[in-house]
Amino acid sequence: MTSSLDSDKPGVPSPIAGKKDYKQRQEDHDLKPTKGRGWFKFQLLFGVVGLFAAFLLARKPAAPLPEAYALCSKENDKIYLVDDKNTQTQCIVVEGAYIVGTGSLDTVRGNWSKLRPSQVALEVRFIKPGAIIIPGITDSHAHILEYGATQQLPLEGSKTIQGIHFARRLRRLSLSSSTDAVARVREYILSTPEIYNDTTKLITGGGWDHTVWPSSTWPTAADLEADSVIRGRHVVLQSKDCHALWVSSKALEISAPFPDSVEGGVIVRDGNGAPTGTLLDNAQDLLKQPELTESDLLRRFKVAVRDAHKYGLTSIHDAGLNPKSLAFFKRQAETGPLPIRVYGMSFFDENEPYWGNTSRPIIGGESDRLSARSVKIFADGALRTGGAALYEPYADNPTTNGFMRLDPEILFKFIPMFLRDEWQVNVHAIGDRANGIVLDAFEASLKGANVKALRPRLEHAQMMTKADMARLGKLGVIASIQPAHAISDMWYAEDRLGPDRIKSLYAFRSVVDSGAKITLGSDFPVESMNPLAGFYAAVTRQSLDGRSPHGPDGWFPEQCLTRQEALRGRNDNRPCIGKRADFTILSQDLMSVPFADILATEVHATVIDGRPVYGNI
Numbered sequence: 001m002t003s004s005l006d007s008d009k010p011g012v013p014s015p016i017a018g019k020k021d022y023k024q025r026q027e028d029h030d031l032k033p034t035k036g037r038g039w040f041k042f043q044l045l046f047g048v049v050g051l052f053a054a055f056l057l058a059r060k061p062a063a064p065l066p067e068a069y070a071l072c073s074k075e076n077d078k079i080y081l082v083d084d085k086n087t088q089t090q091c092i093v094v095e096g097a098y099i100v101g102t103g104s105l106d107t108v109r110g111n112w113s114k115l116r117p118s119q120v121a122l123e124v125r126f127i128k129p130g131a132i133i134i135p136g137i138t139d140s141h142a143h144i145l146e147y148g149a150t151q152q153l154p155l156e157g158s159k160t161i162q163g164i165h166f167a168r169r170l171r172r173l174s175l176s177s178s179t180d181a182v183a184r185v186r187e188y189i190l191s192t193p194e195i196y197n198d199t200t201k202l203i204t205g206g207g208w209d210h211t212v213w214p215s216s217t218w219p220t221a222a223d224l225e226a227d228s229v230i231r232g233r234h235v236v237l238q239s240k241d242c243h244a245l246w247v248s249s250k251a252l253e254i255s256a257p258f259p260d261s262v263e264g265g266v267i268v269r270d271g272n273g274a275p276t277g278t279l280l281d282n283a284q285d286l287l288k289q290p291e292l293t294e295s296d297l298l299r300r301f302k303v304a305v306r307d308a309h310k311y312g313l314t315s316i317h318d319a320g321l322n323p324k325s326l327a328f329f330k331r332q333a334e335t336g337p338l339p340i341r342v343y344g345m346s347f348f349d350e351n352e353p354y355w356g357n358t359s360r361p362i363i364g365g366e367s368d369r370l371s372a373r374s375v376k377i378f379a380d381g382a383l384r385t386g387g388a389a390l391y392e393p394y395a396d397n398p399t400t401n402g403f404m405r406l407d408p409e410i411l412f413k414f415i416p417m418f419l420r421d422e423w424q425v426n427v428h429a430i431g432d433r434a435n436g437i438v439l440d441a442f443e444a445s446l447k448g449a450n451v452k453a454l455r456p457r458l459e460h461a462q463m464m465t466k467a468d469m470a471r472l473g474k475l476g477v478i479a480s481i482q483p484a485h486a487i488s489d490m491w492y493a494e495d496r497l498g499p500d501r502i503k504s505l506y507a508f509r510s511v512v513d514s515g516a517k518i519t520l521g522s523d524f525p526v527e528s529m530n531p532l533a534g535f536y537a538a539v540t541r542q543s544l545d546g547r548s549p550h551g552p553d554g555w556f557p558e559q560c561l562t563r564q565e566a567l568r569g570r571n572d573n574r575p576c577i578g579k580r581a582d583f584t585i586l587s588q589d590l591m592s593v594p595f596a597d598i599l600a601t602e603v604h605a606t607v608i609d610g611r612p613v614y615g616n617i
């Protein structure tokens with residue numbers, strides 16, 4: 001990828017983005033770049049002092065990891081195998097990409113010398129005191145490239161649209177943590193040579209929230225055009241709740257003309273009726289977006305992978321691959337193993353010819369880490385926007401029951417076909433009616449099928465009647481749930497559903513007790529990627545700062561999952577002998593620290609196929 005950045009075009013700064021280039025670019029665009037030199041010396045001095053301090057503080061680099069090693073805790077039970085017996089043990093032994101032993105230090109040493117008598121003694125490494133090892137963390141419902149699109153330019157936490165003058169100066173002290181949204185866009189452009197040198201490139205980012213800005217007004221294209229670095233570029237910025245887009249003049253221009261009105265959406269306009277640069281809900285679809293290039297996709301993927309490794313994830317189920325993103329993952333997997341395991345669900349579109357028998361499921365090979373053996377079907381919409389299909393009308397809007405996004409007949413027709421052709425079928429279902437209909441379709445389709453191998457899933461499974469919860473377990477349909485949604489929605493959900501039906505929403509305990517299998521995910525970028533947030537939400541049902549509409553004990557606390565269940569729901573590759581060595585090392589014992597300390601857990605290392613992809617061992 002880097003080679004495509006080599007440019008000797010006049011006037012274009014060197015693409016090798018050193019601090020100096022960045023600084024230079026910053027000054028090229030500043031209105032008053034005069035104090036550049038002094039400032040630069042000041043920064044240089046700090047840089048040198050900083051480097052020296054870092055050198056002194058740096059720990060001895062870890063010795064290279066041998067092909068085979070034992071990883072142990074000094075205490076004897078800090079490795080959670082999450083097997084059927086919930087075994088906790090002292091050591092795992094890794095050879096190449098596989099786990100070849102587990103047990104106490106004495107046992108694994110003894111076994112090693114028996115197994116490999118001619119080889120050198122087994123190298124033993126220890127995790128830090130208090131640390132634990134858990135199976136590599138899986139996110140079973142997420143959106144990888146969409147996360148990358150918003151997080152490559154994160155606007156979350158920006159406190160204003162446009163900083164005031166003195167904030168601009170302060171910003172120069174810490175270039176990367178501007179509190180001004182426009183400044184973050186500017187900084188992103190300046191620090192990304194590939195984008196800086198090509199003013200036509202689409203710039204995407206997201207996470208802004210106008211309700212926390214002092215003005216509380218919608219941001220405008222003019223706010224972006226006011227900055228000399230951004231002016232004239234094609235910018236599309238998604239809001240934190242994904243219900244609004246803030247775009248530049250170029251983006252508006254490309255998509256013009258706009259209709260007078262949009263069903264289910266708003267084009268924000270000025271006094272003269274001209275679009276100002278914010279598009280709400282369905283109006284977002286009016287935006288014409290250019291084709292993404294390979295380097296756009298790769299940039300998104302790298303951002304997502306970087307964060308995933310940092311959070312301890314070793315495997316992600318992508319809950320919505322379109323043909324282009326699937327093709328991208330395939331190309332990446334062909335050039336070498338993906339940096340993280342990706343399990344893909346391909347979108348079903350009823351208007352396209354059936355593809356379940358023309359393309360075959362991809363089943364992750366030894367060397368590529370890509371599987372795509374699932375089809376994703378949407379049954380209904382979302383609760384927040386009133387699109388979840390309910391049996392009874394919404395409590396706060398009795399004129400509607402929400403809606404199914406497809407004719408139920410389609411489910412009865414296509415689910416059996418996909419199952420026949422050996423696809424895992426994952427159906428998005430939120431409302432009680434949607435879940436009921438999908439379970440009817442599964443019930444009709446699964447007779448005689450190998451349910452254990454096909455593992456059909458309900459994605460979200462948010463609201464279900466008691467009878468349907470029981471059906472889940474009976475049919476062998478897995479509930480794919482995202483505990484973080486519960487603590488996001490708990491503040492408004494009762495208004496929407498009323499005091500009785502609310503009990504059937506996010507009723508995790510009831511789902512598990514009725515015999516259903518669960519798998520847990522985050523739905524990032526809709527919620528945080530941090531699996532600790534989901535773990536905390538599942539076991540406390542409190543917001544991350546310890547609150548809930550029902551007080552500090554949590555929202556319907558009787559529906560909490562146990563820590564054991566929350567841990568078990570997050571891995572599909574458990575470290576047992578003969579399996580791949582995917583595991584995560586955490587700084588403290590998540591299974592026993594007080595609830596309030598869970599979120600302070602740090603990831604010490606993330607290991608895929610026996611080698612750390614984050615941290616070291």
Ligand SMILES: *[C@@H]1O[C@H](CO)[C@@H](O)[C@H](O)[C@H]1NC(C)=O
Nearest residue numbers: 004005006007009197198199
């Ligand atoms: C940016 O750099 C790449 C690599 O040299 C080059 O192909 C591309 O033309 C450059 N873009 C612009 C606008 O200079």
Ligand SMILES: *[C@@H]1O[C@H](CO)[C@@H](O)[C@H](O)[C@H]1NC(C)=O
Nearest residue numbers: 100101102103107108111577
């Ligand atoms: C010892 O090695 C054998 C052969 O690989 C394996 O079957 C057994 O489970 C190992 N025992 C332990 C405690 O690691």
Ligand SMILES: *[C@@H]1O[C@H](CO)[C@@H](O)[C@H](O)[C@H]1NC(C)=O
Nearest residue numbers: 353354355356357358359417
């Ligand atoms: C795939 O299935 C469709 C629908 O059942 C059928 O019409 C088509 O002939 C099949 N194609 C192949 C290659 O099996």
Ligand SMILES: [Zn+2]
Nearest residue numbers: 141142319523
């Ligand atoms: Zn999703």
